[in-house]
Amino acid sequence: MTPDKPxxxxxxxxxxxxxxxxxxxxxxxxxxxxxxxxxxxAQGALxxxxxxxxxxxxxxxATLDDDQRRTVHLAASRLAILAALTAGxxx
Numbered sequence: 017m018t019p020d021k022p023x024x025x026x027x028x029x030x031x032x033x034x035x036x037x038x039x040x041x042x043x044x045x046x047x048x049x050x051x052x053x054x055x056x057x058a059q060g061a062l063x064x065x066x067x068x069x070x071x072x073x074x075x076x077x078a079t080l081d082d083d084q085r086r087t088v089h090l091a092a093s094r095l096a097i098l099a100a101l102t103a104g105x106x107x
Contacts, residue, residue: 054080058088065092 057076064073077085 054084058084058091061088062092062095066095 057079061073061076061080064070064076077088080088
């Protein structure tokens with residue numbers, strides 16, 4: 017007679033939890049990449065505004081959604097105010 021072997025330990029089924037975790041990681045990465053794209057486009061638009069290149073600014077702004085455009089416009093306004101204050105301090 018051979019002694020009964022102990023049953024191997026049962027591993028939990030990771031199918032759905034693993035799929036959920038991978039989906040969440042994908043969403044997080046997607047948001048990060050979208051944020052990076054927005055940041056680079058917004059920086060390009062602001063640089064174009066500051067250098068007076070209206071065509072490049074319009075092109076960059078056209079790729080953004082309404083909320084992102086408002087953010088860029090707000091940043092440009094604040095930069096203009098800062099530039100005016102700085103110019104006033106120099107003279």
